[in-house]
Amino acid sequence: MGLQSAQDEAQSEGFHVLTSHDALGRSRSQAFDRNWKVCSQSVEAGTKVATTTMLDFGAVKTDESCPATDNQEPAKASGQMPNFKGKSVKAARGALPSNTSIDVTDASGSDRIVFMESNWQVCTQSPAAGAKLTGQPVEFKAVKFDEACS
Numbered sequence: 765m766g767l768q769s770a771q772d773e774a775q776s777e778g779f780h781v782l783t784s785h786d787a788l789g790r791s792r793s794q795a796f797d798r799n800w801k802v803c804s805q806s807v808e809a810g811t812k813v814a815t816t817t818m819l820d821f822g823a824v825k826t827d828e829s830c831p832a833t834d835n836q837e838p839a840k841a842s843g844q845m846p847n848f849k850g851k852s853v854k855a856a857r858g859a860l861p862s863n864t865s866i867d868v869t870d871a872s873g874s875d876r877i878v879f880m881e882s883n884w885q886v887c888t889q890s891p892a893a894g895a896k897l898t899g900q901p902v903e904f905k906a907v908k909f910d911e912a913c914s
Contacts, residue, residue, distance in 0.1 A: 767800035767823045778815035787822035789835030790852035790909075792882040794823060803830030845902075847893035849913075853906050854881035856889075864902055871905035871913060878906055887913035 765773075771782050786792045787803045794800050804822035807813055822834045838846050838859040848856040853868055860866065870876040871887040878884050884906040891900065907913055 765802050766798060766826070767794065767802055767821060768797040770802045770805075770821055771797060774819055779817070779819050781816060781818040782821070783818060784821040784823050785834075786837075786882075787824050787831055787834045788828070789837050789855060790882045791837050791855040791858055792852075799826055800824065801826050801830075804834055841897055843897055845889070845891050845893055845895045845897055848886040848889050848904070849893075851886055852882045852909075853878060853884045853886060853904055856886055856904065857881060860902060861897070863899070864897075866902045866904065868904045868906055871907050872911060873914075883908055885909050885913070 767784060771784075774782055784794055784797075784800070784802075786794070800823040802821045802823050806820035807817060824830055837855040838848060838851055841860050846856075846859060848859070857866055868878045868881070868884070870878060885908070886904050886906050888905045890903045891897075
């Protein structure tokens with residue numbers, strides 16, 4: 765079902781605490797709910813719950829396939845560099861402390877500007893996963909999601 769339709773239906777049933785997330789874990793904003801479709805929901809359809817229960821819809825863009833299971837965004841880094849390979853640059857940035865200096869470059873060799881970070885996946889990172897975070901700058905090399913890391 766389309767995300768907007770799912771939200772409308774939930775509201776018609778009396779649910780008003782609604783949220784949604786990017787089921788691909790890319791940290792994309794769902795600015796236009798009509799452009800997204802529901803892949804999963806936090807409460808199984810037909811389950812009796814109070815209408816004050818928060819409903820969370822996992823969604824992807826309408827032209828994308830739903831993942832077998834929701835891909836989670838990386839957890840917030842706490843003292844150690846997470847492994848961001850294959851994660852969106854936007855999700856990686858969001859997992860690092862807000863004062864972290866981050867440099868992102870195109871790993872394809874085409875020297876493109878990494879503009880919409882949710883459309884780019886991390887190929888390599890420095891420091892490496894597991895390294896202690898001490899406020900040092902972080903470097904990512906990335907490609908668009910429909911491209912392979914070289």
